[in-house]
Amino acid sequence: MDVNEAELDRLAAELGAVLLRQGWLLACAESCTGGWLAQTVTSVAGSSAWFDRGFVTYSNAAKQDMLGVRSATLLQFGAVSEETAREMAQGVLAHSAAQVVIAITGIAGPGGGSAEKPVGMVCFGWAASGLPCASSTQYFAGDRRQIRAASVDFALRQLQALVP
Numbered sequence: 396m397d398v399n400e401a402e403l404d405r406l407a408a409e410l411g412a413v414l415l416r417q418g419w420l421l422a423c424a425e426s427c428t429g430g431w432l433a434q435t436v437t438s439v440a441g442s443s444a445w446f447d448r449g450f451v452t453y454s455n456a457a458k459q460d461m462l463g464v465r466s467a468t469l470l471q472f473g474a475v476s477e478e479t480a481r482e483m484a485q486g487v488l489a490h491s492a493a494q495v496v497i498a499i500t501g502i503a504g505p506g507g508g509s510a511e512k513p514v515g516m517v518c519f520g521w522a523a524s525g526l527p528c529a530s531s532t533q534y535f536a537g538d539r540r541q542i543r544a545a546s547v548d549f550a551l552r553q554l555q556a557l558v559p
Contacts, residue, residue: 398544406551407436413558414445414495419523421554422493424450424462424483426474426500427517432547447493452483462486462498475500475512477530480520484528494524495558497550503542517546523557 414421423432433449436442450461455474458464464482472478483498501517508514515535522528531553535545 398541398548400544403435403544403547403551404438406548406555407442408439410551410555410558411436411439411442411445413555415441417494417558419494419558420445420447420492422447422449422487422491422496423550424452424458424487424496424498426451426453426458426483427503428499428543428546428550429453431543432497432499432550435547435551447491450487450490458483458486458500461490463489473512475502475516475518477518477520477532480518481522481528481530482520484520484522484530488522488524495522495554497521497554499546499550501542501546503539503546505539515542517542517549519546519550519553521553521557 430451436446452458455469462483463486468478480498480500484496487496498520502508502514504514518532520530535542
C-alpha cells in the first residue's frame, strides 16, 4: 500500500475538525512510526487546539519509563503485541490531558521480522476517556516507508471512527 502524504494530511485535518467540535484532545505513543503520526497531525494549522502531545517510545526502556508498560508484558508478549499496544495507550491516557489516544508498535523492516511476527506486522492500541482500551493487529506490505505510512493512515482512520 503506497500512502500519499497529501491523503495523510487530509485525514489529519478531518480528524482535527472532529476533535475540535467535541472539545477533545488527542495524544499518541509511537514506536515503529517514530513520530510520523504526531508530525502529520501537527502539520495541520491550529492543531494546538486539539493535539496535546506525542511520545516516541522506540526502545522497551522508553515504553516502560514514559508510559508504564510492564516489563512482564514485554517479556511475555514482546514489544510488538496488542498487549503492549494497549498498555502504551493506557500510559498515554495516564500521562496526558487527552481524552482520546492511540499507540503504535510494529516491525517496519527491512529486518527484525520472524515467522511469528513478520515485517509489516503492526499493533495498535487506542482508548478514549470512559471507554475500554481496544487493540488491533494489521499486516502491511511494502518497504519500510510504505509500512510506516500505512500505519499512520490506519491510525488516523481508526481515530476518526472512535470519536463520535
